[in-house]
Amino acid sequence: MPLRRGGSDKTDARAAVAELRQQIGGGDAAFVLVFLSPAYDRAEMLAALAEAFGSTPVFGCTTAGEITPFGYISGGLSGISFPAEDFTVHSALFEGLSQFQIADTIERTHQLVAHRHAQAQGRAGFGLLLVDGLSTREERLVSAIGNALAGLPLIGGSAGDGLDFKATFVLHEGRFVRDAAILLLVTTRRRFSVFKTEHFVPTAHKMVVTGADLESRRVFEINAEPAALEYARLVGLSNEPLSPKIFAAHPVVVRVGGQYHVRAIQKVNPDNSLTFHCAIDEGLVLTVARGIDIVENLHELFRRLEREVGGRPEAIVGFDCVLRDLETEQRNLKAAVSDLFMAHRVTGFCTYGEQYMSMHVNQTFTGVAIGAA
Structure with a gap:
């Protein structure tokens, strides 16, 4: 089964999720990622996601813009489903980041890594970290988790709220949570490559x-x-x-x-x-x-990713800093970047910061490219 990507610019939560469900399915998925505008009613969104995806785990966060199969949008949602025949996931929710405890974070990460390792059957994997983008705890959190992953690469993004800087949320299995982060350990038989680029x-x-x-x-x-x-x-x-x-x-x-x-x-x-x-x-x-030239920088990145995953990636989960979005808009390059993302199957969101290995970074494009089955 393929990785299936979708998106919707509908402003009604139920209508948007229904459109996404038609595009990405869900019944045969190991898990689903959803990145959504903060403008949606959260209670309606949770009800719609539960109705659409049932017992399939759904993870995600609010955004400062969405990256969909039809390019950049704002005020909608994007999503991707990971087929269970090729992927498994182990998740942990870290709450109370304002009272961050490094020892507890490292211990819980070690436990999650052990659970993954026991079921991985030697297959490779990566970590994906979504964080409340207003928590101001990313540096300590990413450093602790990144150094406790026993060699697994880590990528991710910080949730946004459309440049309002008031409240950002992560979505973990039926709950929107503030002051929190989600760590996913994804195991797969497919080729993949994590990346970071800046210009x-x-x-x-x-x-x-x-x-x-x-x-x-x-x-x-x-x-x-x-x-x-x-x-x-x-x-x-x-x-x-x-x-x-x-x-x-x-x-x-x-x-x-x-x-x-x-x-x-x-x-x-x-x-x-x-x-x-x-x-x-x-x-x-x-x-x-x-x-420097952001468009050429992305061309170089996508050429490299094709070499590393053995051909055109079936999907790229991407975390693009909102400041890059603002810059491309200011320089009249947004359409060109959006077209590139469409051509190279990028699904993701505009962030308040990005995670790469054990570092919290800014004004970058990070993510993971996943090859075909």
Whole structure:
């Protein structure tokens, strides 16, 4: 049986789920992933999913935009079913992230890995992690889980709420949950390849974080100046109001382990502090980055994935940072990227951050490409 992908732009929860069910089935699925707009009534959505998929486990989260078989949409849902003949899944729900306990997280991850290993019959697998995108706990959570997976690769995304930054939810077997994360350990007989790509290179412009609150991810000072004003000066936009589109076009990066990683800015606050999508501490040296061709970068990625899975992937589950979505819209490239995603069978959502191996990252496209049976 194939991986089956679907989507709907219907705004009524029952109508959208009914359309998705027609596209992806579900009775023969090991599990289903659903990524949905925060605008849906959650109670209606849960009832519709239960009616459509019955006892089949359904996992997912709210989004900042959906990636469907017909491209990018906003205000709808996307989904994919994994056939039971080729896939099994083990899941864990981590609640109370605001009271994050590293030892408990590692222990529960070890237990889940042991359960998977006992039934895997030597087959390969990967971890998929969906996190409340406003929990501010991704770094610690991803580090703990990623290092406890006994070599299994990890990818995932942080839930969104359409850039409202008010409430994001993960969906775990009949419940929408905040302050929580879902870990899925997927076992398969098929070839697959996990990936991360970004399209930025560092410039010579450096900045030092001289005032920050790690817990809230707020930066108050850069180079001993108000953070927003100094950032605007360094990117040459002192006379323009800062917005998510500005942050998307002018990201900052940090060097970790010989590689640069984006540290994305979420918003500017009334006191001229900046809130980031990831943890930022005092003393951190940030570098202003500039973009390279995002379309060609994706072409290169998809060519590589075809080589790694032995042909065109049957499906790609993708987690695309919402700032990339804003950037492509600003540069009139969104249609081109959307067409590429359609051509290469990407299903997923626009995130508030991405997970890759043991790191929480920003302004990337991460995911897993899965080959044909």
